[in-house]
Amino acid sequence: MTDDIPLIDLGPLLRGQDGGLQDVSRAIGAACRGTGFFYVTGHGIPDALMRAVFDQSARLFAAPRELLNSVALSSKTGNRGYVPIKGEALDPSKPADLKEAFNIGLDLPPDDPDVMAGRGFRATNLWPDLPGFRETLLSYFAACHGLGQALHQAFSTDLGLPPDYFADKLDRPMATLRLLHYPERPPTMEKGQFGAGEHTDYGCVTLLLTDDAGGLQVRRRDGVWLDAPYVPGAMVCNIGDCLMRWTNDIYASTPHRVVNPAGRERYSVAFFLDPNPDALVACLPGCEEPGQPPRHAPIRAEEYLLGRLRATYAGAGLMP
Numbered sequence: 110m111t112d113d114i115p116l117i118d119l120g121p122l123l124r125g126q127d128g129g130l131q132d133v134s135r136a137i138g139a140a141c142r143g144t145g146f147f148y149v150t151g152h153g154i155p156d157a158l159m160r161a162v163f164d165q166s167a168r169l170f171a172a173p174r175e176l177l178n179s180v181a182l183s184s185k186t187g188n189r190g191y192v193p194i195k196g197e198a199l200d201p202s203k204p205a206d207l208k209e210a211f212n213i214g215l216d217l218p219p220d221d222p223d224v225m226a227g228r229g230f231r232a233t234n235l236w237p238d239l240p241g242f243r244e245t246l247l248s249y250f251a252a253c254h255g256l257g258q259a260l261h262q263a264f265s266t267d268l269g270l271p272p273d274y275f276a277d278k279l280d281r282p283m284a285t286l287r288l289l290h291y292p293e294r295p296p297t298m299e300k301g302q303f304g305a306g307e308h309t310d311y312g313c314v315t316l317l318l319t320d321d322a323g324g325l326q327v328r329r330r331d332g333v334w335l336d337a338p339y340v341p342g343a344m345v346c347n348i349g350d351c352l353m354r355w356t357n358d359i360y361a362s363t364p365h366r367v368v369n370p371a372g373r374e375r376y377s378v379a380f381f382l383d384p385n386p387d388a389l390v391a392c393l394p395g396c397e398e399p400g401q402p403p404r405h406a407p408i409r410a411e412e413y414l415l416g417r418l419r420a421t422y423a424g425a426g427l428m429p
Contacts, residue, residue, distance in 0.1 A: 120151030138267030145361035187232025200306030253380035291375040305367035310349035312383035322375035386411035
C-alpha cells in the first residue's frame with residue numbers, strides 16, 4: 110500500500126460493531142475524496158473462494174480457441190462473454206489493449222421479462238463447458254454484490270444520507286464480474302500500448318483482486334503515476350464515474366492503467382458494480398454546492414453505461 114492508497118479494515122462495519130459504520134465511513138469517505146482508491150481487508154470473502162476464482166480463470170484462458178469463441182461477447186450478449194486480446198481499447202486514442210477478458214452479469218433465466226424483451230444489459234450469461242466454472246463465478250459474484258452493497262452503506266453515511274439510501278438502486282444491478290488475463294510483455298509494443306490503457310471505471314465502485322505480478326498504476330491528481338502494490342488477501346477498491354457523477358464530483362474517479370509484466374502473465378478479477386438500469390443518476394441530496402447548479406444533468410444508469418461502453422468497443426462493434 111502507499112500513503113495515497115490507504116488500507117481500510119471493513120470488519121467493524123460488516124460485524125455490526127458499535128460505531129463501526131461511522132468509523133469505516135469516515136475512512137472510506139476520506140479515500141474517496143483523495144485518490145478514489147483504497148485497499149480493504151476484513152471483507153469477509155473466503156480465501157478459498159478467491160483462490161477458486163483464479164483457478165477457474167487460468168483454466169478458461171488456457172482453453173482451446175473453439176471453446177472461447179463459443180462464448181464470445183457480441184452486440185447481442187448484454188456485455189457478457191469472452192473478449193479476445195486487442196478486443197477493446199480502454200483508452201480509445203491509443204492502440205488496443207493487450208489483455209483478454211470474460212464477463213458475466215446478474216444471472217437471469219431465459220424467461221426473465223427483461224431478457225425476453227431484449228433489454229440492454231439484461232441477458233442470460235454465457236457459460237463455457239468447464240466443470241465448476243459456473244458455480245464458482247456465481248458464488249463470487251454474490252459475495253461481491255453483497256460487499257458492494259455494504260460499501261454503499263458507508264458511502265451514504267459519509268455523505269449524510271440514510272445508510273440504506275442506495276439499497277433499492279442496487280438490488281438488480283448492471284454489475285459485471287470480469288476475469289482478466291494479461292500476457293507477458295512482448296519484446297516490442299506499439300507506441301502508447303498497455304495491458305489496459307489509461308481510463309476511469311464507469312460504474313459506482315470496483316472491487317479488484319490481483320495476483321502478485323503487479324502492473325496496476327494509479328494517477329494522482331498532480332499527474333504522478335503510483336504503482337499499486339499487491340497486498341495479500343486485500344482487495345483494491347476504486348470509485349467509478351457513475352458514483353462520482355452522483356456525488357457531484359465530491360468523490361474522485363481516478364485514471365489508472367495496467368502495464369503488462371515482464372517475463373510472466375498477470376491475472377486479475379474485477380467486479381464492477383453499476384446500479385439498476387432505471388436508477389436515476391442525479392446530484393445526491395446535500396452534494397449540490399450553494400448557489401450553483403449540479404455539474405451533471407440527470408441520466409438513467411442504463412443510458413450512461415451504454416454510452417461509455419460504446420466508446421470502449423467502438424473499433425470492435427461489440428455494443429448495439
